[in-house]
Amino acid sequence: MRRGDGWAMPNPKKSGPNSHLQSRSRTQKSDSSKAPSSSTVAANPAKPQRPARRSGTSQKATGEPSQKLRASILRQVSQRPLDAAGIASALDLPPAWKGKLLQLLKEMETTGEIARIRRDRFIIPKEADLFTGILQMHANGGAHVLNEKQGDPDLFIRFENCFTAMHGDRVVARISSQPEEPGFFTRPEKRREGKVIRILTRANETIVGTLQRSKNFFYVVADDPRFAQNLYVNPPAPPLLAKVGDKVVAKLDSWPSRHVNPEGHLIEILGPAGAPGIDMLSIIRKHRLPLEFPHDVLHEAKGVSPEVDPADAAKREDLRDRFIFTIDPDDAKDFDDAINVEHIPGGWRVGIHIADVSHYVKPKSALDREAHTRGNSVYLADRVIPMLPEALSNGICSLKPQVDRMAFSVFAEILQSGKIQSVRFAKTVIRSAARLTYKEAFALLEKPPKKGDLLSERVHTAWELSSLLRKKRFAAGSLDLEFPEIKVWLDETGRPVRLERVENDISHQLIEELMLLANELVARELKHRKQPAVYRIHEKPDPEKLVEFREFAASQGIRAGDLTHRPELQKLLASLHGKPFASAVKIALLKSLKRARYFPEPLGHYGLSKSDYTHFTSPIRRYSDLIVHRALERQLGLTKSGPDSSTLGAMAEHISTTERSAADAEKESVRLKKLEFFQLQTTEGNRHKFRAMIMDVRNFGFFVELPEFLLTGLVHVSALEGDFYIHEPSRGRLCGRKSKKIYQVGDFLEVAVDRVDMFKQQVDFKPA
Numbered sequence: 001m002r003r004g005d006g007w008a009m010p011n012p013k014k015s016g017p018n019s020h021l022q023s024r025s026r027t028q029k030s031d032s033s034k035a036p037s038s039s040t041v042a043a044n045p046a047k048p049q050r051p052a053r054r055s056g057t058s059q060k061a062t063g064e065p066s067q068k069l070r071a072s073i074l075r076q077v078s079q080r081p082l083d084a085a086g087i088a089s090a091l092d093l094p095p096a097w098k099g100k101l102l103q104l105l106k107e108m109e110t111t112g113e114i115a116r117i118r119r120d121r122f123i124i125p126k127e128a129d130l131f132t133g134i135l136q137m138h139a140n141g142g143a144h145v146l147n148e149k150q151g152d153p154d155l156f157i158r159f160e161n162c163f164t165a166m167h168g169d170r171v172v173a174r175i176s177s178q179p180e181e182p183g184f185f186t187r188p189e190k191r192r193e194g195k196v197i198r199i200l201t202r203a204n205e206t207i208v209g210t211l212q213r214s215k216n217f218f219y220v221v222a223d224d225p226r227f228a229q230n231l232y233v234n235p236p237a238p239p240l241l242a243k244v245g246d247k248v249v250a251k252l253d254s255w256p257s258r259h260v261n262p263e264g265h266l267i268e269i270l271g272p273a274g275a276p277g278i279d280m281l282s283i284i285r286k287h288r289l290p291l292e293f294p295h296d297v298l299h300e301a302k303g304v305s306p307e308v309d310p311a312d313a314a315k316r317e318d319l320r321d322r323f324i325f326t327i328d329p330d331d332a333k334d335f336d337d338a339i340n341v342e343h344i345p346g347g348w349r350v351g352i353h354i355a356d357v358s359h360y361v362k363p364k365s366a367l368d369r370e371a372h373t374r375g376n377s378v379y380l381a382d383r384v385i386p387m388l389p390e391a392l393s394n395g396i397c398s399l400k401p402q403v404d405r406m407a408f409s410v411f412a413e414i415l416q417s418g419k420i421q422s423v424r425f426a427k428t429v430i431r432s433a434a435r436l437t438y439k440e441a442f443a444l445l446e447k448p449p450k451k452g453d454l455l456s457e458r459v460h461t462a463w464e465l466s467s468l469l470r471k472k473r474f475a476a477g478s479l480d481l482e483f484p485e486i487k488v489w490l491d492e493t494g495r496p497v498r499l500e501r502v503e504n505d506i507s508h509q510l511i512e513e514l515m516l517l518a519n520e521l522v523a524r525e526l527k528h529r530k531q532p533a534v535y536r537i538h539e540k541p542d543p544e545k546l547v548e549f550r551e552f553a554a555s556q557g558i559r560a561g562d563l564t565h566r567p568e569l570q571k572l573l574a575s576l577h578g579k580p581f582a583s584a585v586k587i588a589l590l591k592s593l594k595r596a597r598y599f600p601e602p603l604g605h606y607g608l609s610k611s612d613y614t615h616f617t618s619p620i621r622r623y624s625d626l627i628v629h630r631a632l633e634r635q636l637g638l639t640k641s642g643p644d645s646s647t648l649g650a651m652a653e654h655i656s657t658t659e660r661s662a663a664d665a666e667k668e669s670v671r672l673k674k675l676e677f678f679q680l681q682t683t684e685g686n687r688h689k690f691r692a693m694i695m696d697v698r699n700f701g702f703f704v705e706l707p708e709f710l711l712t713g714l715v716h717v718s719a720l721e722g723d724f725y726i727h728e729p730s731r732g733r734l735c736g737r738k739s740k741k742i743y744q745v746g747d748f749l750e751v752a753v754d755r756v757d758m759f760k761q762q763v764d765f766k767p768a
Helices: 063-077 085-091 095-111 278-286 295-302 365-375 390-396 438-446 454-476 506-528 543-556 566-575 582-592 623-635 645-683
Strands: 116-117 119-121 132-137 143-146 156-157 172-179 193-201 206-213 218-220 231-233 244-252 263-272 325-328 335-346 347-357 403-415 420-431 435-438 485-490 497-503 535-537 596-599 690-698 701-706 711-715 724-728 733-736 742-743 747-755 763-766
Touching: 063 085, 063 119, 085 095, 095 132, 095 193, 116 132, 132 156, 132 193, 132 390, 143 733, 156 596, 206 263, 206 278, 218 335, 231 244, 244 278, 244 438, 263 278, 278 645, 295 365, 295 390, 325 438, 325 454, 325 506, 325 690, 335 454, 335 506, 335 535, 347 420, 347 506, 365 623, 365 645, 403 506, 420 506, 435 454, 454 506, 485 645, 497 645, 506 535, 506 623, 543 582, 566 582, 596 645, 623 645, 623 701, 645 701, 645 747, 690 742, 701 747
Parallel strands: 156 193, 231 263, 325 435, 711 763
Antiparallel strands: 116 119, 132 143, 132 172, 143 156, 172 193, 206 218, 206 244, 218 231, 244 263, 325 335, 335 347, 347 403, 403 420, 485 497, 535 596, 690 701, 690 747, 701 711, 724 733, 733 742, 747 763
């Protein structure tokens, strides 16, 4: 299940082949004999705090001249367009600075601070109605250039105005129209639109797809529907003797104009489309996911002891005699966190213990460089691609039961009102007493606590606290965008044999709330102490996007007020409870909200309604959390250096990109396996029947959703045998001319699979 903040990258806690990437924070019991009960924050009760560095003091000495030169350039080009020579002349720069100036101009153009116009003259983008950002293509052919400035809307690009840019490219676009001011209940007449005029950097010059042949040409049909053109390639020749129908990887060579097809050449043959494992390998190549670790990384990992060093453990707060436990998915192996919650007079004492990855992965080491490059672990339907080698991710860092492990702990005392009485942080050594699955934890919570069973009692105590935190969170304005997920179970050949709907039940909520608590407390500490770090931010949505969503909700029969007011949005979400179309509406709302990302400033989290939020609880599988661990170490005086503030902006952008790539790959892998599962239904003699609900009615048929599997498909009007059906759009229904049989939005019916188009990734159903 998704946890932590489920906004756009869900942070599910995953470890096994079918787990979902999750964000978590766990709690552990505080040692009252060793921990101070005051609200002071300390790495060790006996160790005095070291004054925090201010965020500006970590600027490298060599960076200041570049910043001054950057500011001077901006002043000059704001007055008039200048080329590089003109800028050098205006600033009276010596010839020796030519290389440095050209490099800086290139960097500033890439970041969008300046833009280049005719004859290589530079200008402030706003002065020339220019817009720089990442191009996000959509399957319907349109696109958006994502604005990287807080509060500004994205720029819409029509298909014909995309030039030869591809999904993920950094581009410069010229704004061609501005929107009119929308009312609260009216859609704006025009949206801000533009046209791509330059590609600054290509995100990916390779295409993964299927090799096809026409009468005269070989071409590759891309797997990604956002790449609509066929890529012409040379006829296969040794050593790449691909056959028609093979999955291949091709490199883009030339594409001068969108009016002609791009050209390229084959660089890899993956295998016949449809062969076992080729679908997942295609996703791996498409998203450029690494399968192997470099030799130096494996060598470094091999040198890490599989057991805790007693000398290192002796320097830490010892919690090995405390009753600490973990709750994870069935197939999890990388246990990021462990928890303990106890009753104290007037409230609870909670401890959240996170794997101390920073103890083993040192800055600038081979392990650190590779973890930074990968950014996060990736959980595909058939495998895990870990951020760290298994010797760490599933070994010494994983908080397994009955073994000593290093942890970074967050302790808090919380009153029955939910008020946080005291907080502290410490490096600890723990020994987990039990490992529970979510199903096992749920079974315990379904029954009254068993007297004398410490595990049962502590799980119930933890839920008492988590349920209170959850109520307070929603009372403070947090949005309920949780919905079930589908887990695909595979056999040994990678064939899908079962789909399991995983609900966000109270066992998941128990862990989720404790995660959110730890992440918030760490963010608050780093922000208060002005310690450079990365934060998890979720900015306010664009009002016009909420207007569009409101219209979609109205089309589904859902009445809503002014959704720019948070209480109205909460009221709408509350009205969906128990409705079969709730997931579809929540997904539509998620698409209307901005995507959560990492940023070096604490801008707050809109969806969670929190002013302070970061990711601290999953350092085994997220590099962002490792950065935050190092920042907290520096704040607590446990190390002499922390994250460099001058590099955090680029680092935050990089891990945001790897996170998006991982999320896209994970969703695609599950979607393909779900489609394969239904495709197998068409080959079996006894086809299964599925309960479906009509979501939308058109003149060519109606769309249904299978609530049990969160899958949408089409029932074409030609599949409705025995009558001619008339479309009545005002009533949202099809009506049989003779039989008067009605198919209407909201109706339930039983359907069977008619056909599956794996290329278009679509399923057609027919009445069963």
